[in-house]
Amino acid sequence: MAGCLMYYLHIREVAMNVLIIIGIILFVLWLLGFIFFRALGWLLHIALIIAVILIIIWLLRSVFGLF
Numbered sequence: 001m002a003g004c005l006m007y008y009l010h011i012r013e014v015a016m017n018v019l020i021i022i023g024i025i026l027f028v029l030w031l032l033g034f035i036f037f038r039a040l041g042w043l044l045h046i047a048l049i050i051a052v053i054l055i056i057i058w059l060l061r062s063v064f065g066l067f
Helices: 002-036 038-063
Strands: none
Touching: 002 038
16 A cells, blocks of 8 residues: 555656646747747747746645645
């Protein structure tokens, strides 16, 4: 039973790491697009919104222990 719990906690930690990596990548892409590709404004803002949501979810789960 303890093995299942450890496996679950490991999977959850990996999922949180993936969320924060995706959020950071989207934020960097948004920043680069904002600087170099001004014509894609709407798409860049969608990427920023998704990145911020993923970072907030990561903060709530990892740092504050919610969910």
